[in-house]
Amino acid sequence: MRKRVISFVVLLVALSIVLIELFPIMVVIVNGFKRDIDIWSKNPFYFKPTLRSYQLIFTHREFPRSLRNSFVVASLSALVSVSLGSMAAYGLSRFNFKFNDALIFILLMVRMIPQISLAVPFYMIFRSIGLNDNVLGLSLAHISFNLPYVVALLLPFFSSIPREYEEAAKVDGCRTFQIFLKIFFPLASAGIVVAAVFAFLMSWNEFIYALVLTGTRAKTAPIVVNAFLGQYAPLWGQLSAAGTIMLLPVFAVTLSLQRYIIRGLSAGGIKG
Amino acid sequence: MQSSRSMVIDPKKRGRFLAPFFVFVLPALIVVGAILAYPVIYALAISLTDRELLYLGKTNFIGLRNYSEMIRDRNFWHSLSLQLGFIAIAIPIQLVIGLFVAILFNREFPFSKILRSLLMLPVFVLPVLSGLTWRLMLQPSYGVLASFFNSISLGPIAWLADTRYAYVAILLQDIWRMWPFMFMIIYAGLSSMPSEYVEAARIDGANFFQRFWYVLLPYLKSVIATAFLLRMIDALRIFSEVYVMTYGGPSNATMLLSLYIHKQAFEFGRLSYAASVAVFLLIVALFISYFVVKRGLRGEIE
Numbered sequence: 001m002r003k004r005v006i007s008f009v010v011l012l013v014a015l016s017i018v019l020i021e022l023f024p025i026m027v028v029i030v031n032g033f034k035r036d037i038d039i040w041s042k043n044p045f046y047f048k049p050t051l052r053s054y055q056l057i058f059t060h061r062e063f064p065r066s067l068r069n070s071f072v073v074a075s076l077s078a079l080v081s082v083s084l085g086s087m088a089a090y091g092l093s094r095f096n097f098k099f100n101d102a103l104i105f106i107l108l109m110v111r112m113i114p115q116i117s118l119a120v121p122f123y124m125i126f127r128s129i130g131l132n133d134n135v136l137g138l139s140l141a142h143i144s145f146n147l148p149y150v151v152a153l154l155l156p157f158f159s160s161i162p163r164e165y166e167e168a169a170k171v172d173g174c175r176t177f178q179i180f181l182k183i184f185f186p187l188a189s190a191g192i193v194v195a196a197v198f199a200f201l202m203s204w205n206e207f208i209y210a211l212v213l214t215g216t217r218a219k220t221a222p223i224v225v226n227a228f229l230g231q232y233a234p235l236w237g238q239l240s241a242a243g244t245i246m247l248l249p250v251f252a253v254t255l256s257l258q259r260y261i262i263r264g265l266s267a268g269g270i271k272g
Numbered sequence: 273m274q275s276s277r278s279m280v281i282d283p284k285k286r287g288r289f290l291a292p293f294f295v296f297v298l299p300a301l302i303v304v305g306a307i308l309a310y311p312v313i314y315a316l317a318i319s320l321t322d323r324e325l326l327y328l329g330k331t332n333f334i335g336l337r338n339y340s341e342m343i344r345d346r347n348f349w350h351s352l353s354l355q356l357g358f359i360a361i362a363i364p365i366q367l368v369i370g371l372f373v374a375i376l377f378n379r380e381f382p383f384s385k386i387l388r389s390l391l392m393l394p395v396f397v398l399p400v401l402s403g404l405t406w407r408l409m410l411q412p413s414y415g416v417l418a419s420f421f422n423s424i425s426l427g428p429i430a431w432l433a434d435t436r437y438a439y440v441a442i443l444l445q446d447i448w449r450m451w452p453f454m455f456m457i458i459y460a461g462l463s464s465m466p467s468e469y470v471e472a473a474r475i476d477g478a479n480f481f482q483r484f485w486y487v488l489l490p491y492l493k494s495v496i497a498t499a500f501l502l503r504m505i506d507a508l509r510i511f512s513e514v515y516v517m518t519y520g521g522p523s524n525a526t527m528l529l530s531l532y533i534h535k536q537a538f539e540f541g542r543l544s545y546a547a548s549v550a551v552f553l554l555i556v557a558l559f560i561s562y563f564v565v566k567r568g569l570r571g572e573i574e
Contacts (some may be wrong), residue, residue: 007381014376018387024405024448025393027416031408041415084300090419091296103297105565110308112561114509115367117531117554120537120547121311124318147300176292205398207512208530212538222400224518229404237407243401250396251502258389262460266502266568 033238073202077142085150159190325541370454403513461495
């Protein structure tokens with residue numbers, strides 16, 4: 001009995017912590033269904049739900065395209081990072097090379113370079129080769145933090161696969177690349193999916209490079225969401241609706257990949 | 273790496289082992305070289321010149337003059353101190369909240385799993401969106417949080433327009449968003465602790481505080497240290513949330529280093545000077561990162 005009371009009290013405390021913690025997110029979601037006039041009103045819970053803001057952002061001059069840009073950039077940078085990163089992680093975990101440990105050490109270290117430190121050189125390099133305001137250029141910039149991250153996440157996955165599997169495959173006459181594709185890729189598929197999804201999310205959330213390296217055509221959704229703030233009248237309703245859409249992949253990832261979240265976080269952080 | 277050590281390589285066969293190594297690792301190395309190493313070298317190179325954004329004439333080599341200007345610039349030291357203040361205030365608070373909530377969640381209770389994963393959401397929320405939401409909530413006239421602080425007679429405060437409170441506001445935002453990160457890391461460490469440790473202490477008659485101080489904390493020491501280092505690097509990188517909340521203002525009150533770099537480069541057009549500060553920030557981040565990797569390498573690779 002006493003035990004049940006305690007666990008009930010713990011539940012209540014935990015529940016209130018979660019509710020307080022999620023309050024700002026609820027504010028965003030709820031405001032997406034309000035008219036701006038209701039957002040400014042004193043009572044946050046009294047309003048008539050409307051889809052007006054959603055209607056506005058999907059007919060908005062820039063938002064749909066920026067959403068598509070975000071999706072393309074995040075997919076492209078995740079795809080390239082995972083292809084090259086998983087090959088590199090396999091190579092680093094399996095083949096003996098003099099500078100192996102040094103390479104691993106450097107790759108693990110550089111995944112934490114602050115984006116702003118590379119923003120200035122990226123801006124200048126891209127401007128001189130015509131990659132500014134270009135979806136491809138922005139994807140390249142995103143690969144710079146995603147690729148080392150993918151290697152960092154996958155190294156332990158690959159190292160933990162027993163050598164016997166590849167010995168057996170070798171006996172069966174598999175060549176190295178076949179071993180990689182047919183044995184390692186499936187065995188490490190959980191890790192590879194996690195790496196891909198996290199890489200996608202890091203690109204999806206990224207702001208600095210998008211701010212510095214894009215102008216009009218390659219703008220991503222976070223930039224446009226910020227622009228809803230406007231110079232004179234902040235469009236909080238549209239901002240919240242757009243923000244809610246940006247949050248959808250975030251919710252999907254957090255709730256479906258809980259098991260891997262700590263691994264993913266400690267491998268590289270998620271900040272933009 | 274134990275895997276490579278366990279493999280004895282015949283020198284004659286070495287070439288055959290190296291070939292696949294290059295096939296697998298080289299593509300990534302080339303890409304990393306092109307989009308990480310090259311920009312870093314480029315940043316170093318232009319930090320030694322007088323390159324400006326809009327000046328199209330000849331760029332001159334000026335040695336370390338940008339760096340000496342940086343050291344003499346009071347605004348640079350101001351930004352650095354804001355950054356250190358962030359680390360000194362936000363991270364310990366996040367640590368304490370995370371620690372106690374982790375202890376709370378370390379026992380069985382209904383819905384604990386779903387509540388735990390809901391707690392993680394803010395960590396993944398776009399920093400931009402988080403910053404904008406806090407900006408909305410702190411609006412003095414209609415913001416929910418501002419009215420709340422008002423009602424417990426803390427206001428009315430123009431949070432983001434007041435030099436005293438803008439810094440507090442960005443601290444609040446970061447504490448809100450990132451304490452669950454501490455929680456998750458500590459919780460993971462805590463749940464891997466054998467329950468006999470606490471049981472033994474309980475039998476020896478240790479009270480809650482003693483069990484916490486002499487059993488839990490020593491066990492979590494290295495987990496906490498790693499989480500602290502990771503958050504320190506995060507704190508150095510803070511940009512977008514502050515950019516949308518205050519853009520460093522009012523009058524530099526929230527001008528953290530990354531905003532200072534952005535402003536110097538893209539508002540004042542002083543690319544070379546900005547590059548010098550960027551190189552400084554890079555070196556500090558790599559220095560901390562070195563310790564993270566050194567700590568983590570044992571567990572991460574072997």
